Amino acid sequence: MMLETISSLLMVTGALFMLVAAVGILRFPDIYMRASASAKASTLGVGLSLAGMAFHFGVLEITVRSVAIIIFVVITTPIAAHLISRAAYTSGVKLWDKSVVDELHGKYDPETGDLSSRE
Amino acid sequence: MSMPQLVSAFTLPVLAAAFALTLIRLLRGPSLADAVVALDLMAIIVIGFASHYSVAMGEWVYLDVAVVIALIAFLATVAFAFYIRKRLG
Numbered sequence: 068m069m070l071e072t073i074s075s076l077l078m079v080t081g082a083l084f085m086l087v088a089a090v091g092i093l094r095f096p097d098i099y100m101r102a103s104a105s106a107k108a109s110t111l112g113v114g115l116s117l118a119g120m121a122f123h124f125g126v127l128e129i130t131v132r133s134v135a136i137i138i139f140v141v142i143t144t145p146i147a148a149h150l151i152s153r154a155a156y157t158s159g160v161k162l163w164d165k166s167v168v169d170e171l172h173g174k175y176d177p178e179t180g181d182l183s184s185r186e
Numbered sequence: 187m188s189m190p191q192l193v194s195a196f197t198l199p200v201l202a203a204a205f206a207l208t209l210i211r212l213l214r215g216p217s218l219a220d221a222v223v224a225l226d227l228m229a230i231i232v233i234g235f236a237s238h239y240s241v242a243m244g245e246w247v248y249l250d251v252a253v254v255i256a257l258i259a260f261l262a263t264v265a266f267a268f269y270i271r272k273r274l275g
Contacts, residue, residue, distance in 0.1 A: 075193045078238060082197035082204075085234050089204035092211050092227055098220050101211070105227040113234045117252075120237040123190060124246055132249050136233065136256050143256075147226055147263040154270040155219035 070122055077119030084112030097163040098155050106148035113140055194242035201235045222266040229259030 091104030114137045121133040162169055174183055187195075205228060212224035233252045240248035 071189050074241075075189055078193055078197055078241065081234060082200040082238065085231055086200050086204045086207075088227060089207035089231070092224060093207045098217065098223060101220065102223045105223055109227055109230040113230050113237075116234045116237045120241055120246075120249070123241050126246075129246050129249060132253060133237075136249075136252055139256050139260075140230070140233070143260040144226075144230070147260055147267075148223070150267040151219055151222050151226070151263060151270075154267040155217065158217075158219070158270050158273065160217050160219055 070125065074119045074122035077115045077122065081112045081115030081117075081119060084108050084115060088112060097166070098160055099152055099162065102148045102152045102155075106144050110140055110144045113137075190241055190244075194238060197238050198235070198242065201231060201238060205231050205235070218266075219270060222263060222270075225266075226259060226263045229255055229262070233259075 085108070088105045088108035091108060092101045095101045095104055117133040117137050121130045124130075156171060157175055176183070208224050208227050208231065212221050212228065215221040215224060233255050236248045236252040236255070240246050
């Protein structure tokens, strides 16, 4: 009964976090905010869902698979979001017009797409 | 109605709604990169859907689907990012 309550709570929270990610990707004004919102909320959502599933079944092989997926998603989702944001920046996607600071401004070469850390 | 069934009756429509909202962004996205971010989120929602569905069905084979999609989705996003960089010319 206790385990059932924990797993239900985890799965409901996970589903709601994935809904939050979807609302964020639909409502935010530019791609950098969208990538940030979707990466963070969906990682948490899928992690909670898989943890809830592991608690629900309580079998070793499912727990191992769930932990493997959670670790893989936690490692790869931020990398994917960073890669796609960087590709978008170098290919010239504009920031939101009310954005306050653009620290990469003037630090990349539009011809080759290379970023430099020099001033 | 038992508790896992009750939870699934709530979470599966929530995930379907999340999928639909992401699909709107995929179709609307101004740039190609927006569509790729939406595709990445859709893949993650499918992973979550597989886990919720296997709890609803009491059948854990669907978890293997989640493993495979988790592996493929990352490669797809990396390939798209590479393509967007290359398209600069």
